[in-house]
Amino acid sequence: TKYDMCRRRKGGRCTKGTAGFAYVGGACVVNKRLEKVNSVAIIEDTGGFSGIIVAAHEVGHLLGAVHDGSPPPTYLGGPGAERCRWEDGYIMSDLRHTEKGFRWSPCSVSSFHHFLNGDTATCLYNSPHEDESLPRVLPGKLLSLDAQCRRDRGTSACFKDERVCAQLFCFDSGSGYCVAYRPAAEGSPCGDGQLCNSGRCQVEHENIIPDYSQQTVSYVRRNGQTVSLDGNSTISRKQSIL
Structure with missing residues (x-):
């Protein structure tokens, strides 16, 4: 909202x-x-x-x-x-x-x-409903750093280097200071042709967005165990299902 x-x-x-x-x-x-x-x-x-x-x-x-x-x-x-x-x-x-x-x-x-x-x-x-796939585009490529700050505070970004990947500093017109309360969006430029990825400023590579579309394994519970419907794996109650 x-x-x-x-x-x-x-x-x-x-x-x-x-x-x-x-x-x-x-x-x-x-x-x-x-x-x-x-x-x-x-x-x-x-x-x-x-x-x-x-x-x-x-x-x-x-x-x-x-x-x-x-x-x-x-x-x-x-x-x-x-x-x-x-x-x-x-x-x-x-x-x-x-x-x-x-x-x-x-x-x-x-x-x-x-x-x-x-x-x-x-x-x-349960098996998730599959609908039309959305474009796999990092959000930071849709809005510049200045645009992100304009949406948040109506101002512009103070820095445009590797710092934005952990904290996006936007100018606060009320105090006159640069204020940060969240990182720049994934894929935001962070200088030298690099992009923000998981809090780091990294060189963009082809697989920067993980593709899980082909990893659709469904699980059911049988006798206290979580079992994949393809029959290839079983996960006990005490193990991770993530």
Whole structure:
């Protein structure tokens, strides 16, 4: 959404700064009695691709990951993330100042294992609907760095070098300073003919966008195990299905 999201406090006051919302472990959860669907997330994006990393963060919540440094929710159980520091700046933090902001912490991965091997995640084993393929174009090739800043703050980019891959600094007309709160979109130019890729400034290569279109393996649950329908692989409940 392009609407300015906020968090409503006691007394009705709404505090701005919320960029997304999702229920932890909400994937597949539909309460028909209460007419409540938890398997959704909402993201704020003003059109400059600022919501991409936020979307990954919220999907992480839906798949059972809590914020790094936090215990597991009582209703879900699992390993939680108390042994992973918020300050390390992985996806399930909001301190994304390095390339770690494009990666999951070990705690998040463990939480995914716990959730996806549980009984509430069975809806994720269905065969996905296939529609017309979208063009495989990195978003940073669709909007320049200045255009991304214009969408976010109505201004221009302060730097156009390798720094933008971890933090896109945009001029803030109110303070007169350069302000960064998210990285440039993947594929953004970062100088010397290179592009941003997972927080790094790298030379563009032919396979810079992973192609998963031919890797469509479906899974079902049989006798406590996750089994691929092609019969070529079996994954036990204690192993990863990611």
